[in-house]
Amino acid sequence: MQFWCAASGTAWTWTWRPYPGVWLFVGLLAFAVLRWNRAGARRSGKTASPIPPRFFVGLGVLWLALDWPIGALGAGYLASVHMLQFLLIALVAPPLLLRGPSADAIAMIPSRRLLGPVLQRLTTPVTALIVFSTIVLLTHLPAIVDALMVSQPGSFAIDMAWILAGLLFWWPVVRDVPAHRFPPPARIGYVVLGMMFSPVMFGLVGFLVYSTTPLYGVFELAPPLAGISSRADHQTAGVLMSVGGAFIAFVSLSIIFFKWTKESA
Amino acid sequence: MPSLRFAPASLLVVALALVSACSRDGSPNAEERGAMTGFRGVTLASPIPKPSFTLMDQDGKPFDFGRETQGKVALLFFGYTHCPDICPLHMANIAAVLRTMPVEERNAIRVVFVTTDPERDTPARLKEWLGAIDPSFVGLTGSKAAIDSAQVALGLRVAEREYLEGADSSNYYVAHAAQVIAFARDGNAYTIYPNGIRQQDWANDLPKLARDASGRAIRAELAAMERAGGGIGMAAPEAAVTMRGIEIPVAVIAAPLSRSEASLYLTIVNGTAQDDELIGIATAVAGMTMLHESLPSGGMEMLASAPIPAQGELRLEPGGRHGMLMELTKDLKAGDTVFVTLTLKRAGALEAAAVVVPYADLEKILGGRQR
Numbered sequence: 001m002q003f004w005c006a007a008s009g010t011a012w013t014w015t016w017r018p019y020p021g022v023w024l025f026v027g028l029l030a031f032a033v034l035r036w037n038r039a040g041a042r043r044s045g046k047t048a049s050p051i052p053p054r055f056f057v058g059l060g061v062l063w064l065a066l067d068w069p070i071g072a073l074g075a076g077y078l079a080s081v082h083m084l085q086f087l088l089i090a091l092v093a094p095p096l097l098l099r100g101p102s103a104d105a106i107a108m109i110p111s112r113r114l115l116g117p118v119l120q121r122l123t124t125p126v127t128a129l130i131v132f133s134t135i136v137l138l139t140h141l142p143a144i145v146d147a148l149m150v151s152q153p154g155s156f157a158i159d160m161a162w163i164l165a166g167l168l169f170w171w172p173v174v175r176d177v178p179a180h181r182f183p184p185p186a187r188i189g190y191v192v193l194g195m196m197f198s199p200v201m202f203g204l205v206g207f208l209v210y211s212t213t214p215l216y217g218v219f220e221l222a223p224p225l226a227g228i229s230s231r232a233d234h235q236t237a238g239v240l241m242s243v244g245g246a247f248i249a250f251v252s253l254s255i256i257f258f259k260w261t262k263e264s265a
Numbered sequence: 266m267p268s269l270r271f272a273p274a275s276l277l278v279v280a281l282a283l284v285s286a287c288s289r290d291g292s293p294n295a296e297e298r299g300a301m302t303g304f305r306g307v308t309l310a311s312p313i314p315k316p317s318f319t320l321m322d323q324d325g326k327p328f329d330f331g332r333e334t335q336g337k338v339a340l341l342f343f344g345y346t347h348c349p350d351i352c353p354l355h356m357a358n359i360a361a362v363l364r365t366m367p368v369e370e371r372n373a374i375r376v377v378f379v380t381t382d383p384e385r386d387t388p389a390r391l392k393e394w395l396g397a398i399d400p401s402f403v404g405l406t407g408s409k410a411a412i413d414s415a416q417v418a419l420g421l422r423v424a425e426r427e428y429l430e431g432a433d434s435s436n437y438y439v440a441h442a443a444q445v446i447a448f449a450r451d452g453n454a455y456t457i458y459p460n461g462i463r464q465q466d467w468a469n470d471l472p473k474l475a476r477d478a479s480g481r482a483i484r485a486e487l488a489a490m491e492r493a494g495g496g497i498g499m500a501a502p503e504a505a506v507t508m509r510g511i512e513i514p515v516a517v518i519a520a521p522l523s524r525s526e527a528s529l530y531l532t533i534v535n536g537t538a539q540d541d542e543l544i545g546i547a548t549a550v551a552g553m554t555m556l557h558e559s560l561p562s563g564g565m566e567m568l569a570s571a572p573i574p575a576q577g578e579l580r581l582e583p584g585g586r587h588g589m590l591m592e593l594t595k596d597l598k599a600g601d602t603v604f605v606t607l608t609l610k611r612a613g614a615l616e617a618a619a620v621v622v623p624y625a626d627l628e629k630i631l632g633g634r635q636r
Contacts, residue, residue, distance in 0.1 A: 009612075011349030151537060212365055213464040220463055223350035224357060230464070231361060 005066065006155040007076030011223040014069070021156070022066045030059055033100040040105030051100050058096025065089045066159060075155050078228065079208070079219040080236035082145075086162060087244045090136070091195065094166030095252065098174040106175060123171040125182055125190050133200045135165035140204050146217045169194055173252065184260035188253055195249040201241055208238030303473065303486045305466035306447060306456030310620045311600045313446065313454040315339065316418040320379065320407035323392035328405055330377065330415075331452075338374045338474045339448040340458075343416055343424060345382035345439045346394040351460050352378075353398070355445055360399035362467040370475040373450065376402040381416075381424030381441045383409055419446060422549050422606045442604060443616045451480025455487055459616055511535055511612045516619035518590065519583075519627055520599045527551075527597055529588030529605065529619060530631060534578045537612075541573040545608035552592030559584050573609065582631055597621045 002008070003021035033051060041048035064070060065088035074085040110116045121127060138144055139161050148154030172182050173191060182190075195201070207215055214220035214230040224230075315331055322328040330339070340359060344352030356378065363371050378395060380386035383406045386394075391404030406412075413423045424441035428434065443460040447470070456470065477483050516531035535541050546554040556568040571586055573579040581587045588605075597603065601621040609615060622630055 009350070213362075213468055217463055220358070221354060221461060224353045229357060229361065 002152060004152040004156045004159075005068070005071035005075035006152040007150045007218050007222065009076070009223070012073070012077050012225055017068050017072065019067055019071060021152075022063065022071060025066070026059060026063045029062075029097075030056075033105075036105045036108075037100075037102045040102050040108050043108060044104040046104065049102060054096045055100030058093045058099070061088050061093040061096065062163070065093070075149055076218065077222045077225060078237075079214070079216055079230075079234050080240055082149075082216075082219065083237040083240045083244070085159075086140075087240065087248065089159060090162040090166035090169075091245065091248045094163065095170040095174045098167060098170055122168055123175075125172045125186070128168045128172055129190065129194050132165045132169035132194060133198060135161050136198075137200045137204070139165075142215050142217070149218045173256070184256055184263075187256050191249050191252055191256070195245050196253075198245070201245055205238045205242040208241065209235050304456050304483075305469050306458045306462065307444075307618055308456050308487055309454065309602045309618065311602060313419060313448075313602070315448045315452040315454070316415060318411065318415040318418065320405035320411060320415070321388060323388045323395060323404040325388050328377075328403060330405075333403075334375050334377065334448065335452070336450055336478070338450055338471070340374065340376045340445050341379065341419075341448065342377070342445045343379045343381050343412075343421065343441050345380050345424075345441065346386050346390055347382065348439070348441075351443050355458075355460070355462075356395070356398045356402065358462070358464045359445070359467055359471075360402070362464050362471060363399065363401075365468065366472065366475070370472055373475040374471060377405060378402055379405045379412060379415060381412060382426075382439045383407060383412060416442070417549055420549055420602070421604050422547050440606075442606070444604070444618075447474060449474055449480045449483050450478050451483075453480060455480075455483050457618060459618075511537065511541070511609065511615060513607070513615065513617045515631065516605065516617040517627065517630055518597060518603055518619050518621045519624045520621050521593065521597055524593050524596060526589060526591045527593060527621075528583070529590055530581050530583065530627065531588070531605075531607075531617060531619065532578055532580050533573050533607065533609075533615075535573045535575060537575060539611060540575050541612055542610040543571045543573060543579055543607060544569070544610050545606075546588045546590075547606040547608070548590060548603055550594050550597065550603050551590035552594060555589045555591065556581075556586065557589050558586045570610070583627060599623045599626075 002017070002019060005019055005022070033055065037051065038048045065074075065085045070081060070085060070088075074081040074083075109119055112119075122131060139158050145158070148158050173187050211234070214234045216234070219233060220230045315334070317329075317331040319327050319329045330341075342352070342355055344355070346352070356376070359376055363374065363376075366374075376399070378391070380391060386404075386406055388404070388406060391406060395402040395404045416423050421442040424439050427438045427440050429436055429438070445458040445462070446454045447456050447458060448454045456474075458466070458470075474483070512534045514532050514534060516529070519528045519530070521527035529546065533543065543556065546556060548554065556571055558566045558568055560566055568586065571579055571581075579586075599621050603619045603621065605617045605619050607615045607617060
């Protein structure tokens with residue numbers, strides 16, 4: 001039994017396989033937010049309010065992306081599914097997950113000795129954008145993907161890096177951080193620059209779609225799935241990153257815009 | 266609140282350090298081999314001459330391998346169409362690269378797939394399977410004896426069926442050699458392509474092979490490489506990088522004094538996160554193989570297996586654990602290449618190209634590469 005999805009080199013079958021590490025991680029994440037909210041409520045002398053349902057939708061998206069079959073296919077068989085995982089883990093799940101912690105829980109952060117200043121610095125829009133783009137670039141470099149995806153700790157590290165990158169990227173958009181003075185027009189520009197017209201994503205899409213030979217050895221040399229050529233798989237990954245990223249950006253831009261017009265009215 | 270100077274660029278430094286830590290030290294990968302020899306395939310210390318055999322092609326016609334591929338690059342592979350991984354991968358990768366090559370270069374290359382499962386791989390089945398990959402590929406079948414003798418002629422381990430536990434007798438795998446043997450247009454194979462060879466490696470090597478009608482350029486390139494590497498020292502330890510996460514940076518056989526037995530020395534590097542075990546050694550040149558350990562008392566102990574720790578390595582070396590090849594079926598001379606199949610409990614069968622080296626050179630080769 002594998003703890004976390006990683007490339008195994010064995011032929012793909014549609015027989016279900018358990019990945020207890022994924023269940024444990026998702027469970028611990030829910031438990032941690034619950035405890036954090038309770039601590040925040042205690043600190044402010046209020047009763048803890050229930051976690052918003054959007055958090056659980058985000059948790060579900062995360063689970064879907066990490067567990068069998070998407071997790072297993074994306075870890076060791078198809079670059080396109082690996083890209084779908086990236087979209088779900090780094091771009092779809094984080095803004096939903098960030099709805100989980102209550103305002104009282106968030107208010108506890110600055111008082112934490114090390115975490116407070118680190119998080120305050122990391123969640124400033126410019127830093128968050130640079131960290132997000134750097135992580136996206138590094139976790140898609142062929143040398144890193146090929147080196148890490150063949151082991152469970154390596155695959156786990158990439159997934160965690162995506163979650164971290166996603167949470168940092170979305171934090172300034174989703175959570176109100178008054179100190180950063182991040183008005184809606186700036187948020188729109190931030191999302192456009194970080195996702196819709198991200199030079200990093202554009203570069204990666206170009207390599208995936210137009211490279212004459214497959215970019216990632218781990219997916220090129222994986223036991224083939226009937227009818228899917230490695231080149232077509234890589235090209236699909238590129239298209240997914242481009243179209244998927246733009247679609248998610250479009251949805252989030254719409255939400256920001258409509259909230260802005262509603263608030264203005 | 267304490268101020269904190271955080272530099273996002275440090276992320277890049279950490280990641281680069283991570284990549285460096287992840288990179289191997291030991292055997293060259295295909296790209297490094299390309300930088301050393303110009304070829305990304307594994308170069309053979311002594312070329313393999315093209316064997317002569319006639320089998321039946323996918324149209325049911327006789328196919329004389331020597332005659333039909335004369336003057337062309339022949340990529341020869343022994344596999345089977347029900348193979349879940351290596352066979353479709355090798356064939357699909359070659360086909361993908363051929364599609365990008367100019368017609369005149371492409372026409373100089375023939376891909377020949379010999380089935381090791383003649384019972385299930387009928388000509389019709391071969392035609393359908395290869396046709397979906399590249400209709401120009403030739404599929405050959407024949408009697409088991411004829412197919413076995415073609416493998417033996419090339420020094421390959423004869424393919425064997427492996428039955429799945431609890432499955433019916435029609436459901437089986439076939440353990441077979443994992444390398445494509447590339448015969449240059451002069452009729453000699455100077456390079457082989459083990460499992461793990463990528464499209465970019467084929468794209469590097471195939472045009473070179475296709476353009477060189479006489480084999481002179483290939484020989485010159487390999488000779489220059491050998492001179493640069495100090496003779497056999499460079500060519501000898503080029504054992505195959507065989508499977509993701511598992512590598513065999515060095516595999517040599519000490520040139521035996523008699524035809525009775527020879528010793529096999531190698532290193533298996535386990536880059537995966539799971540422990541593994543060497544449980545079998547097989548080669549076409551030995552009637553019997555064993556895993557031995559030299560004892561401090563001077564005696565010898567036979568081992569059923571040898572552990573290969575996760576992120577660690579197993580060394581078969583003089584004075585320690587080593588492979589014994591007994592009942593040799595041919596004379597092994599320094600410079601010969603012998604294909605050895607190593608069976609690992611978790612990773613399965615791996616193919617290594619072990620070069621026969623003089624006993625006096627063992628220390629130099631193993632000392633430099635292993636220690």
